Amino acid sequence: MLCRQSRRLSPALSSALKSVRPAFFCSNPNPKTQTSLRNRIPKYTSSADPLLAGGDRRIALSPNPSLSAPSDHATSYILALLSEPSDRPLDFDFLLQSFKNKLTSDLVLRVLRNYKQLGRSRTLEFFSWAGFQLDFHFDDEVVEYMADFLGRRKLFDDLKCLLKTAASRRGRVSARSFAISIRFLGRHGRIMEALALFEWMESEFFCSPDNVVFNNMLYVLCRKDPHGNFIDPALLIFRRIGKPDEFTYSNILIGLSRFGRFDIAIQVFHEMSRSHLIPTRTAANILIRQLCGKKKEFVEKVKVTSVRKPFEILVPCVRAKSCIESAVDVFWAILELDLVPSGHAINALITELSQLQKFEEAFEILKMVGSRKLRCCQESYIIVIQELCKVCRAQEACGLFEKMLSEGFKPKVACYNSLIQMLCKLRNVEGAKKYFETMKKKKRCEPDCATYTLLIHAYSEVQNWEGAYELLMEMMEMGWNPDFDSYRLVGGFLRENGRHDLLMKMEREMDVQLLHGHCKAGRVDAAYEKLKGMIGKGFYPPIYAKDAFERAFRKAGKWKIASQILCQLDQTDK
Numbered sequence: 372m373l374c375r376q377s378r379r380l381s382p383a384l385s386s387a388l389k390s391v392r393p394a395f396f397c398s399n400p401n402p403k404t405q406t407s408l409r410n411r412i413p414k415y416t417s418s419a420d421p422l423l424a425g426g427d428r429r430i431a432l433s434p435n436p437s438l439s440a441p442s443d444h445a446t447s448y449i450l451a452l453l454s455e456p457s458d459r460p461l462d463f464d465f466l467l468q469s470f471k472n473k474l475t476s477d478l479v480l481r482v483l484r485n486y487k488q489l490g491r492s493r494t495l496e497f498f499s500w501a502g503f504q505l506d507f508h509f510d511d512e513v514v515e516y517m518a519d520f521l522g523r524r525k526l527f528d529d530l531k532c533l534l535k536t537a538a539s540r541r542g543r544v545s546a547r548s549f550a551i552s553i554r555f556l557g558r559h560g561r562i563m564e565a566l567a568l569f570e571w572m573e574s575e576f577f578c579s580p581d582n583v584v585f586n587n588m589l590y591v592l593c594r595k596d597p598h599g600n601f602i603d604p605a606l607l608i609f610r611r612i613g614k615p616d617e618f619t620y621s622n623i624l625i626g627l628s629r630f631g632r633f634d635i636a637i638q639v640f641h642e643m644s645r646s647h648l649i650p651t652r653t654a655a656n657i658l659i660r661q662l663c664g665k666k667k668e669f670v671e672k673v674k675v676t677s678v679r680k681p682f683e684i685l686v687p688c689v690r691a692k693s694c695i696e697s698a699v700d701v702f703w704a705i706l707e708l709d710l711v712p713s714g715h716a717i718n719a720l721i722t723e724l725s726q727l728q729k730f731e732e733a734f735e736i737l738k739m740v741g742s743r744k745l746r747c748c749q750e751s752y753i754i755v756i757q758e759l760c761k762v763c764r765a766q767e768a769c770g771l772f773e774k775m776l777s778e779g780f781k782p783k784v785a786c787y788n789s790l791i792q793m794l795c796k797l798r799n800v801e802g803a804k805k806y807f808e809t810m811k812k813k814k815r816c817e818p819d820c821a822t823y824t825l826l827i828h829a830y831s832e833v834q835n836w837e838g839a840y841e842l843l844m845e846m847m848e849m850g851w852n853p854d855f856d857s858y859r860l861v862g863g864f865l866r867e868n869g870r871h872d873l874l875m876k877m878e879r880e881m882d883v884q885l886l887h888g889h890c891k892a893g894r895v896d897a898a899y900e901k902l903k904g905m906i907g908k909g910f911y912p913p914i915y916a917k918d919a920f921e922r923a924f925r926k927a928g929k930w931k932i933a934s935q936i937l938c939q940l941d942q943t944d945k
Contacts, residue, residue, distance in 0.1 A: 445473065446481045453482075453493050461493070463500040474501055476510035483516055491524065507536050511545040518548045522555030527564070530555070534568075538576045549576075550583045557591025562601060565591045569608075585611075586618045593626025602630050615646075621654035628654075628661040637697055640704070649708045656716040659705075662698035663716075663723040695723055699732055706739070714747025721751050725758035730767070733758075741778070749780045756786055760793040768793065769802075784816050791822060795829035803829055820851040827857045836864030840873060847880045852888065879910045886912055890919040895927045902936060911940065 452466050470478075479501045486494040498517060502509070514537045521530040530552055537544050549572055556565035569588045572578050580588075585608065592605035609615070609623045620643040627636035636658060643650060650658075672683045698720055705712060717740060724733040733755055740751050752775045759768035772790060775782060787810050794803040807826060810816045823846040830839035843853055843861050853861075858881065865874040882905050889898035898920060905912060912920070917937070924933030 443481075445470065445478060446485075449478075449482050449497075450485055450488055453489055453497060461496065463496065467500070471504055474504050476505070476513050479505075479509065480513050480516060483513070483520070486520065494520070502536075507540045509537065509541075511547070515545060515548050515551060518551045519555075522551060525555075525559060527556060527559075527561060531568075534576065542577070544576050544578055546572075546578055546581045546584050549578060549580070550587045553584065553591060554587045557587070557595045560595065562591055562596055566601070566604065582612065582614070582616055582619065586616070586622060589619060589622035589626070593622045593629070596626075599626075599630035602626050602632065606635070615643075615648075617643075617648045617650065620646075620648060621651040624650060624654045625657050628658045631661075633662060633694065633697065637701065640701060644704060644708070649710055650705070652710060652713065655701075655705045655710060656713045659698055659702055659712055659716045660719050662694055662701065663719045695727060695729070698723070702736070711743065711745070714745060714750070717745070718747055718750055718754060721754050722758075725755055728758075728762065730755070730759065730764075748778075749775070749782075752780065753782060753786045756782075757789045760789040763793055763797060765793055765797060765799070781815060784810070784819050784822065787816060787818075788821050788825065791825050795825055795832075798829075798833065800826075800829045800833055800835070820846070820853075823849075823851065824854060824857055827853070827861065831860045831864070834864075836861065836868060839864065840877070844877065844880060847884050850884070852881070852884050879905075882908075882910055883912055883916050887916050887919055890916070890923040893923060893927065895923055895929055895933075898923060899932065899936065902940075906936075906940060 449467065449470065453461065479498070482489075482497060482501075483494060489497065514533065517533055518530060521527075521533060534544055534548060534552065537548070549568065553565045553569060556562075556568065565588065569580065569584070572580055572584070588608055589605055592601040592608070596602070605623060605626050609619065612619055620639060624636055624639055624643075627633070627639065640650070640658065672685060674681055674683050702712065702717075702720055717736065721733050721736055724730070724736070737751050737755055740748050752771060756768050756771050756775070759771070768790060772782070772786070787806055790806050791803045794800070794806070803826060807818065807822065810818050810822070823842055827839050827842050827846075830836070830842065839861050843857060846853055858877075861877065862874060865871070865877070882901065886898055886901045886905065889895075889901060902912065902920060917940075921933060921937065924930050
């Protein structure tokens with residue numbers, strides 16, 4: 372066995388499994404045995420168990436993996452005997468000698484289901500002992516349960532031996548056991564092993580795959596493969612299925628979308644719609660998002676090979692246009708199936724349409740989102756408004772914003788800033804000021820540093836230095852330091868208009884803000900130099916700045932240096 376020591380089966384079970392191991396990966400079985408066993412194989416049915424369809428839902432494949440209470444005296448007695456604490460290995464032949472002739476698959480299964488009471492080691496030892504007693508002629512339920520038990524504990528080598536043993540002794544293995552094994556192998560990245568097990572189902576184990584097996588195999592190939600190396604085998608398996616169900620289509624759609632096979636994905640989606648099947652929500656979301664997220668390049672390289680020396684040329688790329696049109700068609704088709712994609716997928720589609728300036732189609736989707744009152748409605752409005760602002764479509768952006776406010780939404784500061792920036796570009800300063808006042812009205816949304824900076828530059832461009840000065844002072848009172856360009860613009864206007872008093876007030880406020888910022892950040896050397904420079908100019912900081920200066924130097928352990936300049940400051944005040 373290739374398992375780690377902590378996960379190894381009991382020696383008795385390991386030897387038993389090895390002794391009855393048939394040819395699996397290396398040789399073919401006896402043709403006579405193969406013919407006789409095939410007669411006992413149930414015919415393939417296309418109906419899938421909806422609880423085990425192997426689609427996007429995480430559904431346990433075990434018959435009953437939860438702890439179950441003993442249902443009879445024999446089960447209770449066996450559990451009591453095997454649960455006794457002991458430092459030595461248990462002698463199962465001695466402890467359970469009275470049950471040797473009473474063992475049945477049903478009794479073994481009831482004991483195995485209480486593995487939490489027994490523990491993993493004794494559960495495996497009991498299964499080994501019971502297997503020898505019954506010559507491993509267990510019912511399908513026992514094999515399925517043990518396949519789930521071993522798969523959950525990553526005992527994959529033991530899992531393969533279990534399937535070989537069951538096939539050797541009973542002549543067949545149920546399709547459900549293979550579905551469980553394939554799914555667990557795929558979950559842990561053993562894709563090649565899962566594919567090999569699937570391919571040898573009929574040739575080595577004489578078991579025809581049903582829809583559950585097909586779906587689990589497609590789940591592994593389409594969703595667990597990180598590189599897309601198995602998408603072609605997945606397509607071949609998909610075409611082998613007689614009657615695909617919704618999980619079959621959903622799995623192959625996810626795989627095709629993930630690895631850029633959009634043309635085939637759209638064909639499969641329309642084929643699914645004609646079959647009156649609805650994809651899972653996960654498949655619909657991934658298909659739409661991948662169609663929207665496809666790389667958009669204005670040009671692409673094409674290799675010319677019809678000449679002696681091949682070369683590459685750049686040609687216009689039109690695939691992005693066709694891709695977004697397909698995404699819109701798929702979106703409306705999914706809605707007609709009464710399935711609403713996630714808000715993330717909807718916003719991805721709206722973003723893509725808005726960036727391509729297809730606002731009419733974006734408005735239609737936005738109207739649908741508003742009518743259904745989806746959770747993503749506010750974010751959808753903001754996306755469209757910001758993209759409208761980028762192309763300066765002011766009337767539509769402002770109308771959509773007013774509608775957003777009328778419906779009770781509270782836009783974020785980024786949405787306000789986009790509107791203000793657009794109106795400032797159009798030199799509509801009064802309109803920008805109106806939205807600035809709307810932000811502060813009833814504390815809808817607090818302006819940030821970018822909001823003030825945009826308005827300061829807008830007032831400067833229209834030579835309104837009084838408004839620019841008021842905004843700059845208000846900005847500093849809010850605790851934000853203006854950038855150098857804003858400070859220079861307003862200072863230049865004040866000098867040109869002879870308002871040196873306001874200029875000194877602005878410089879003093881700026882120095883106070885810088886001093887306070889140095890103290891809060893712990894930059895005591897910069898704070899000391901700033902305070903020293905302020906005293907040299909005749910500026911004296913307010914009480915809150917002095918307190919911050921004192922706290923910063925006490926925290927840094929440089930109180931003696933701070934006390935000297937503070938004493939000098941107190942003497943100057945007197």
